[in-house]
Amino acid sequence: MLKKIAIEDLKMGMYITEFCGSWMEHPFWRTRFLLTHAKDLERIQTSSIKAVWIDCDRGLDVDGAVPSVSRDEEDARVASQLEQAAQIGSHLQPASMEEELVRARKILHLSRHAVAEMFSEARMGNAVDMSVAWNVVDQLSHSIARNPIALISLSRLKQADEYTYMHSVAVSAMMMALARELQCSEGMVMEAGVAGLMHDLGKAVIPLEILNKPGKLTDQEFAIMKAHPVKGGEMLRSQGIAEDSITFDVCIHHHEKVDSSGYPDGLTGDRISMLAKMGAVCDVYDAITSNRPYKMGWDPAISIQKMMSWAGGHFDQRIFQAFVKTLGIYPVGSLVRLSSGKLAIVTEQSEGSLLKPIVRTFYSVNRARKISPVVMDLSRPGCDESIIQREDPRDWGLTDVHALCFGDVLND
Numbered sequence: 001m002l003k004k005i006a007i008e009d010l011k012m013g014m015y016i017t018e019f020c021g022s023w024m025e026h027p028f029w030r031t032r033f034l035l036t037h038a039k040d041l042e043r044i045q046t047s048s049i050k051a052v053w054i055d056c057d058r059g060l061d062v063d064g065a066v067p068s069v070s071r072d073e074e075d076a077r078v079a080s081q082l083e084q085a086a087q088i089g090s091h092l093q094p095a096s097m098e099e100e101l102v103r104a105r106k107i108l109h110l111s112r113h114a115v116a117e118m119f120s121e122a123r124m125g126n127a128v129d130m131s132v133a134w135n136v137v138d139q140l141s142h143s144i145a146r147n148p149i150a151l152i153s154l155s156r157l158k159q160a161d162e163y164t165y166m167h168s169v170a171v172s173a174m175m176m177a178l179a180r181e182l183q184c185s186e187g188m189v190m191e192a193g194v195a196g197l198m199h200d201l202g203k204a205v206i207p208l209e210i211l212n213k214p215g216k217l218t219d220q221e222f223a224i225m226k227a228h229p230v231k232g233g234e235m236l237r238s239q240g241i242a243e244d245s246i247t248f249d250v251c252i253h254h255h256e257k258v259d260s261s262g263y264p265d266g267l268t269g270d271r272i273s274m275l276a277k278m279g280a281v282c283d284v285y286d287a288i289t290s291n292r293p294y295k296m297g298w299d300p301a302i303s304i305q306k307m308m309s310w311a312g313g314h315f316d317q318r319i320f321q322a323f324v325k326t327l328g329i330y331p332v333g334s335l336v337r338l339s340s341g342k343l344a345i346v347t348e349q350s351e352g353s354l355l356k357p358i359v360r361t362f363y364s365v366n367r368a369r370k371i372s373p374v375v376m377d378l379s380r381p382g383c384d385e386s387i388i389q390r391e392d393p394r395d396w397g398l399t400d401v402h403a404l405c406f407g408d409v410l411n412d
């Protein structure tokens with residue numbers, strides 16, 4: 001039986017199943033656990049949380065009469081909450097890039113901790129709290145609904161040691177934006193987000209020296225690494241996640257390729273689900289554009305160009321095209337050369353055309369010197385500038401393109 005109790009009545013030995021109130025204010029990323037540490041009790045009591053749900057069958061009961069609900073009633077309540085969360089996405093007001101970047105940065109910060117904790121629980125052999133995954137996806141989905149590009153653009157920026165967590169968040173965000181582009185229902189958008197978040201769960205049991213190795217993996221290490229989809233599937237199965245669920249499917253099959261050269265099952269395109277194909281595109285894009293311990297990530301526009309050349313054998317064409325439509329041919333953060341000979345960084349997609357984004361110029365190639373930055377919308381009528389080519393930041397000695405693109409947001 002589950003009971004909602006005031007925080008003053010919470011004591012050691014109780015089993016918490018949910019914190020009431022905004023997820024953003026929770027002192028823990030786990031939401032279901034037996035309260036065994038006095039420090040944890042203190043953290044909850046000093047937080048802004050006013051009430052929690054406890055499970056009296058798995059821990060101590062509360063003194064005095066408190067109404068209880070059955071597990072079925074509770075399941076129905078959670079299901080309706082999730083349904084409401086899925087509905088919200090379709091009603092959110094669009095936000096400008098500038099507005100959403102500020103919010104996206106906070107959401108990413110919180111999500112990073114949640115996913116790090118999820119992976120560390122999984123690494124210790126503990127069950128992963130799926131309600132945490134849904135909460136993270138709920139927050140990410142709101143940002144994606146307001147402005148799909150802001151959060152995706154920021155989620156590409158990672159420190160080397162946080163790659164696995166932030167990669168999961170980035171893939172989750174891209175899966176949701178892509179699902180929206182493909183006209184999926186709001187419920188499906190959320191499912192795609194959870195699947196993206198959990199797709200590399202199996203990496204939690206890959207030895208850290210292989211996972212974070214600063215160099216090329218040996219054949220033997222690569223074989224161990226390639227086991228992560230199957231390992232992830234085993235972990236999900238042991239937690240009661242159905243094998244016919246989207247999360248399970250994407251976890252197992254995000255490394256399949258439509259020409260059957262992928263793993264673990266070498267499936268042909270017609271046997272790979274749409275969601276797993278979406279997972280493959282988002283996974284590769286984030287992997288190649290992110291900085292890793294052993295190499296700098298590729299420029300976003302160069303990455304799209306490379307992926308286009310692999311698309312026939314690797315990706316489903318229709319899904320890849322929808323992905324490009326979502327992110328742009330020159331995604332935010334790409335370095336480009338303009339017809340006037342200026343170098344510019346793409347800061348935003350325009351309404352007008354995938355080929356004419358909003359850019360910030362910062363360098364004149366002709367004069368071989370920095371210039372005062374000017375933001376220009378290349379799709380604006382009368383704009384006589386156009387992109388003439390993609391540029392590799394490494395050729396220009398640029399190691400921190402992000403600062404040029406998001407300087408104001410990253411510094412505040």
Ligand SMILES: [Fe+2]
Nearest residue numbers: 199200254255
């Ligand atoms: Fe993977």
Ligand SMILES: [Fe+2]
Nearest residue numbers: 167199200283
């Ligand atoms: Fe991945």
